[in-house]
Amino acid sequence: MNIYHMSYTQKFVGERMAMLSFKGCNFECIGCLRKRNECDLYAEERKYIDWNFENILTELDELKPHRIYLGGYEPTLDPDLMIIIERITKLGAHIVLMTNGSRIDTEYAKDLKKAGVNEIIIGIKAFDPEKHLYYTKRSI
Numbered sequence: 106m107n108i109y110h111m112s113y114t115q116k117f118v119g120e121r122m123a124m125l126s127f128k129g130c131n132f133e134c135i136g137c138l139r140k141r142n143e144c145d146l147y148a149e150e151r152k153y154i155d156w157n158f159e160n161i162l163t164e165l166d167e168l169k170p171h172r173i174y175l176g177g178y179e180p181t182l183d184p185d186l187m188i189i190i191e192r193i194t195k196l197g198a199h200i201v202l203m204t205n206g207s208r209i210d211t212e213y214a215k216d217l218k219k220a221g222v223n224e225i226i227i228g229i230k231a232f233d234p235e236k237h238l239y240y241t242k243r244s245i
């Protein structure tokens with residue numbers, strides 16, 4: 106499991122929202138904000154828990170978020186991602202995957218939907234192949 110951080114707010118456009126942050130990325134973006142700060146910049150409080158998936162699920166169950174965002178670095182690199190999604194789907198929240206899109210093809214998108222993802226946000230760094238390579242060190 107690549108999840109290294111969880112943040113939560115009650116004030117996300119009138120809804121409760123939790124964000125699970127995943128370690129690791131296959132891009133090396135010049136302007137990557139995660140390289141500056143890996144955790145939530147705006148957190149007013151911090152809480153430390155024994156870091157395992159069951160405890161994360163327990164926290165989420167207590168917080169009852171309307172939305173759960175999967176983000177951080179690149180969630181799709183986590184070999185456990187589908188299992189994680191299947192487990193958090195049972196909490197009844199709207200699940201949003203934030204990704205650089207490098208691993209998304211039709212079959213993978215179908216698998217994500219089947220696992221329980223409701224929405225995917227793809228951050229496209231550049232449409233021009235040369236600019237993309239320069240900015241991310243990865244070709245499109």
Ligand code: SF4
Nearest residue numbers: 130132134137178205
């Ligand atoms: S894709 Fe996102 S997490 Fe990965 S290096 Fe680029 S900005 Fe950072």
